[in-house]
Amino acid sequence: MFRVAKLRCEYKQNPIGIDVAEPRISWQLRSDDRDCVQSAYQIQAARDASFEAVLWDSGQRNSGQSIHVGLDGLLPEARTRYYYRVRAWNQAGKGSDWTEPAFFETGLLDSSQWQAEWIRAPRARFPQNSEICPQLRTFVDVKSPVASVTIYVTALGLYELQLNGQRVSGHYFTPGWTSYGKRLQYQTYDATSLIKEGSNALGAWLGNGWYKGHLGWKNQMEMYGTTTALLLELHIRYENGSEERIVSGKNWEAAESAIRMSDLYMGETYDARLERDWTNPSEAGWHQVEVIEHSKAIIVAQENVPVTQVTLLKPLAILTTPQGDRILDVGQNMVGWLRFTLNGQSGQTVELQHAEVLDAGGNFYRDNVRAAKQLIRYTLKGGEPETYEPHFTFQGFRYAKLTDFPDTIRAEDFTGVVLHSDMEPTGSFNCSDPLINQLHHNILWGQKGNFLDVPTDCPQRDERLGWTGDAQMFVRTASYLMNTAPFFTKWLRDLKADQTTEGGIPFYVPNLQESFSIGWGETSHSSSAWGDAAVICPWTIYEMYGDNRLLAEQYESMKKWVSYIHGEGDNPYLWNTGFHFGDWLALDSKPDSYVGATDRDYIATAFYAYAVSLTLKAAVALDQTGDAEYYRDLHGKIVNEFRSEFVTPSGRLSVPTQTAQLLALRFGLLEGEAKARSIQKLVELLAEAGDHLTTGFVGTPYLNPVLSEIGQNELAYKLLFQQDYPSWLYQVTKGATTIWEHWDGIKEDGSFWSADMNSFNHYAYGAIGEWLYSYVGGIKPDESQPGFRVVHVKPYPGPGLDWADTQLETMYGPVASCWKRIESNGLEISVTIPANAEGMVLLPGAKLDRILESGVPLKQAEGIRGIELVLDGVKVVVGSGSYAFSYQWG
Known part of the structure; x- marks a missing residue:
């Protein structure tokens, strides 16, 4: 059996309302045979699902590409549905059948196509300070059978769309939160099933949302505007071939609704006695709307998946x-x-x-x-x-x-x-210890709670902002758990839009009014580790999903961020100016301080080097040869200056904290004796803390990965299994079902850390999830073959676990890494590699002559492309398929 499965356009199944000049198609291959590779593919597009008249045909292309395949040469027209199908050939030349038709439907494509007018409830009856949510409506007369009905709609504030008294979609908090002054999303809905011949009532509630309601922690409102408004077009295609466009305008009417107050922070007040009948044209209390002026040039199609x-x-x-x-x-x-x-x-x-x-x-x-x-x-x-x-x-x-x-x-x-x-779940992790499984559950629910249209820091208090530091710390963990590519595509475009002229990055994205100050320092942008979201997030998405286009989109933003740092201060190779959060909430901080003991200039320069290294990688991936040479040279100079500033002549780091050692080791800033001394110092610092962490937001994400990489895997496991404060499992033993903001949000005696900043759903420390997937499970992407075209499987078994089962749905298909201890000091590792991908499997502690695969000697196994003895085991290169390796340790 060889077939093509899981067709997607721009990551989505049968999307409508996409506004991309060249839509990209992705698919997966399914095969019963090992070592299955695509040798060619063919895509056809048509305007009918029967493909009687093929509009575009790639022909049989000799290519192994099966993700992000552009329909080059197809020039999509606005408001048009295109059906597509795919077939492929394997390495033996065997072809698959055509897939069942899938489709994508374009939106308006150009903001100038809007004919509707912005409308709002009349100010005379809805003054600016009114808390009542208005209802807006019109009536649509349908006189003949319809073929399709499509609605294009956006709002200033939030909207909930109704047609004949029924909710038009299951999407919430539309049009979403963007940098409203520069970008405003619209949504597209297929409303064909809700329309009827005769009179139809079309309307919307409007809510304040992020646009006009409370936002931030200073009791401020109207961060983006002072009025809610609606912009809507309903397009009818009749069976007789004619078309009609219904648009928002002065013929609409508005009334008070039963929603007497609604605010993201404050809640909602609803009086059911005041409910209105959308469908009754003679109902009293409706008044003519007002038409207002507001830009349509900033309107873009929905980018993220909906809430x-x-x-x-x-x-x-x-x-x-x-x-x-x-x-x-x-x-x-x-x-x-x-x-x-x-x-x-x-x-x-x-x-x-x-x-x-x-x-x-x-x-x-x-x-x-x-x-x-x-x-x-x-x-x-x-x-x-x-x-x-x-x-x-x-x-x-x-x-x-x-x-x-x-x-x-x-x-x-x-x-x-x-x-x-509504991100697609992609990762699962289970192991022999129920507390670790609960920790994974808590990490996942932290993401669920904080990935509501933007990556918020917390979802409950008067804040709920898209903090850049939290996002970059968690982006890789998030991308193991769920498909975050559309989510971060939207958010990174807002980050780019809100980037300052000089290249600075706001503390949170979307940014708030410039008058909204956080209260620390003189600026509201460009802290190290926070602003670095501009480089860390796009590179991570590129690695995890192979999304070259998003990386190219964000490349100039990455370069501007590096240029901003480069222009700060007198020394272009150190970053020792500006405001920085430092190792936020680290346990080695001074009394009454939120900032850890690690020198902020040290953190800033370390992240400067890291940002340049990632921008260099992006330049190489995008074939920007000249840029790559520049960033390679710049990186070398920063590393040299870092060593001159922070490494003593005897090879010791001058900043003696856990986080300082972690950053230097993780970012490759040390070598030789200095690296060896830093490793030794990290182990000593952990021992001094009773094998507990003292790290904060900056250091914690790197703690266990660094320990596993430097040969201290058992110590990494020891930290994982600690149950007393401070540790990940301390929260679990206290009944946590999400990740906390503070290691001791609830203290041993049941009292609370504080009242002013003590979220119990704050995902940053959930970045340990990356280690569970990429070290305990051992599943990692390959930066030169991103999107898991090449899958690295290198599990790190450790004390305290008898088995671990890690699964990941990649762009190419399901990947699995399952290991378990077997009697007589044995280990069994089961691996699954999807079709059209390759696996680099490291069997830790293995000896070549002792390895069996599915009961036969390794060298006799089918699908094995290569075997290599390495320092810490045996490396096996495999084609697609499922493999079961077993051997005795040592």
């Missing part, structure tokens, strides 16, 4: 606290909202307030969410049972305090609705 209701959770119980509060326990720190059903009298109002934890006495605790009320207030219409869920807010919580609910309410009357960007 959806991904998971539904059934609560565990309703508790009564010692203080007498009724508390609903969902059982998981989650992000989204509660859907509930109740019956009561008209005018009765109930409230839900949300929190992450209970205090040591078992009482409801919400001090750590600061000014974010996270309050849902619902007033009943009365009569029949009523079901409600919010529209334009989300909460970070495990517990909800129920106020004025009926005594008869039950846990089963509530559902936890988990919302996040």
Whole structure:
């Protein structure tokens, strides 16, 4: 069996509304045979699924490329659906059948194509300070059978689209959060199934969202604008071939809605008695909208995957606290909202307030969410049972305090609705230790809670910003867990848009108003390790997904960031100026300080060198030969200056912290005696701390990977398995279901670290997930053959685990690395490599004559391309397929 599977266009299955000049197609191969390689492919495109009239044909192309294949020469037209199919040939010349048709549909392609006008509710009835969410509507008269109905829509603020009283899509928080002054997304929806002949009511709720509501921790609003507004076009294609375009304009009308207040931080107030009938044209209270001027040139098509209701959770119980509060326990720190059903009298109002934890006495605790009320207030219409869920807010919580609910309410009357960007799950990790499995669960749920359209630092308090430092620390872990390529494509375009003229990078993306200061230093941009998201994130996405186009898009931004650093201060090869967060929240900090003991100039220069090294790699990948020579020279000068400044004549680092050693070792800044002394110092520092970490945001992501790389793998495992403070498992033993901001967010005595900055869903320290996948499991990409075209499988078994099972869905297909200890000091390693890819498998501690593959000597096994004895075992080069290696250690 040889076939083509999993067709995708721009990472998505049958996307509509894409605005790319040259759409890219990816597919996977399936084969029962080992060592399957694609030798050729053919793609056809047509405007009909039957392919009776082929519009574009690649012909049989002799190529092994199966990801990001551009349809060169096809010139897509706006608002057009294109069907495509693929077939391929293997290395023996055997061809597959054509795939079933897939499709992509273009959007408007050009912002000048918009004919609609921006409309808002009339200011006379909705003054600027009004908290009420308006409803906007019009009526569409359909007089003959339709072939298709497509809606193109965006908003200032958030919108929820309705057609004939039904929600048009399962997408939430649209149009998403972008750098609104420079980029504003629109969405495309197929509404054919919702339209009917005759009169159709088309409308939208508008919410403040990120655009106009509270944002940041200074109780500020209107960061981007002072009014919500809608821009919409509905395109009808009739069966008779004619077309009609319905656009937002002065013929629309607006009214107050039952949503009396909705805010991302504060929650939502809803009065069901005030619900309106979208479909009743004679209903009172509707008034003509106002047309406003706002740029359409900044509008771009949806880039990220949408936020959806991904998971539904059934609560565990309703508790009564010692203080007498009724508390609903969902059982998981989650992000989204509660859907509930109740019956009561008209005018009765109930409230839900949300929190992450209970205090040591078992009482409801919400001090750590600061000014974010996270309050849902619902007033009943009365009569029949009523079901409600919010529209334009989300909460970070495990517990909800129920106020004025009926005594008869039950846990089963509530559902936890988990919302996040609908990224495809790609990674799984399981092992013999349940606490480590819970840690992995916590890392995954930290990503779920914080990847809601942008990579936020935390999802519950009055902050929820796209901090660049957190994003770059976690991007590789995130990309093991889920397909993050579309997610980071959108976010990196905002980063590039918000980059300063000089090349500086904001602390958070999208950036806020320039008047919004964080309160530390004189600038709101360009801290080392934070601004380095500009180089770390695009390079990581390139490695993980082979996305050359995104790397090329971001390349100038990468160069500008390096140029910004290069121009700071008097010495172009050291970075010793500006504001830096340093090793944020490290445990070796001074009392009453958030900044760790590692010298900030040291961190800045180390990351300067790292940024240049990644920009050099990008230049090589993009065939920018001249740039590559420049960055190679620059990198050498920075490393030399680093050594001159921070390495003593005797070869010792002048900064004696765990993080200092980690950065120097991870970034390749030392060699010879200095490297050996740094390794020795790191081990000594860990021993002085009782084999515990003292690192913060900057050092922690590199701790275990560095230890495994320098021959201290057992020490890395020892750190992983520590259960007392500070450690990853300390949080697990305290009942955590996500990753905490502080190692001791809850102290041993049950008290809290602080109230001002103590998130219990803060993914940065979850970067240990990268080590679980790439060292314990051993799965890594190859930077010269990115996207896992070449898969490195080099597991690092260690004390405390009997087995580990690591799975990863790559662009080429599923990769697996499973190892387990067997009796008589033996090891069994099972590996799966997808078709059209190659595996570089390192069998640790193996001797060549003792290795069996599926019961036969290694040299007799099918699919083996090469065998090499290396320092730490045997390296086996394999083609695609599943392999089972077994041998005795040593």
